[in-house]
């Protein structure tokens with residue numbers, strides 16, 4: 032039994048921001064937290080990080096930026112009592128053990144999440160992520176190695192199956208392990224994100240948990256596009272919480288007291304904050320073009336938005352982007 036397992040004391044209707052590659056770095060997590068009301072956001076995840084990279088003496092430097100946590104983020108995490116979880120991926124249990132040891136020793140995450148859901152061709156070819164759904168013995172070995180290596184609470188984020196829903200079989204196998212939580216993205220590997228999430232699968236997972244009498248949290252994920260939708264899905268499925276992915280792209284105020292759309296000034300000042308924090312944090316070590324995917328999150332739904340977005344997309348540096356904003360604001 033792990034001490035201080037925050038999953039055991041989770042809010043009864045927990046909300047998480049999903050791990051998203053090139054999106055949920057320390058900067059964006061801080062921006063989202065800065066808009067969140069107390070007790071409306073409970074869990075944050077890093078971008079997925081390869082255990083091969085973490086274990087490789089030279090490769091490590093190429094992946095460790097994914098685990099960067101600014102002091103200003105730590106302050107907000109503590110103030111809002113939000114847990115931050117490192118997500119890792121790979122397929123060699125020994126590397127999971129070593130990576131988990133490293134995380135417990137060198138970082139200060141509250142838990143570790145194992146990616147068993149990514150459907151992208153290049154990772155499946157390496158027999159990792161969602162490919163583990165069809166290799167349950169290996170998946171369980173990986174969970175075990177990660178718990179033993181870290182002594183931290185370990186969770187899994189996964190899908191309902193590879194080619195068809197296999198929720199009963201797969202969730203049953205995961206819930207037989209010492210995992211503390213499972214996030215179920217209610218789509219198969221083959222569905223990518225091209226079809227609506229099937230929340231009946233989350234209800235099935237909850238029934239499996241009840242039947243097994245497992246003290247393991249289940250979060251549902253897929254198409255949660257507003258806070259109230261999240262609350263309804265929790266109620267209807269019986270899940271312990273929901274995870275929000277692309278919903279944050281349509282509204283960065285998703286977790287605020289009032290999640291309605293904001294006016295032009297608020298949108299622009301949040302984007303400015305994002306650009307400045309990105310520059311302070313990464314300087315030139317992360318490509319400026321990563322920021323471009325965020326522009327449309329803030330710059331939409333007001334007069335002149337399209338023109339401002341176009342000049343932001345043409346910008347080649349933080350300074351040029353901030354300059355485009357100040358020209359618009361004059």
Ligand SMILES: Cc1cc2nc3c(=O)[nH]c(=O)nc-3n(C[C@H](O)[C@H](O)[C@H](O)COP(=O)(O)O)c2cc1C
Pocket residue numbers: 049050051052053054077078079118146148149188216224228252253254255274275276277278
């Ligand atoms: C840009 C992007 C990057 C993602 N990166 C990750 C990742 O690193 N790890 C992971 O487990 N899932 C990743 N996902 C999947 C999301 O966490 C989530 O499961 C998926 O978007 C479905 O939720 P949604 O319908 O609310 O968007 C990513 C999704 C997007 C859109």
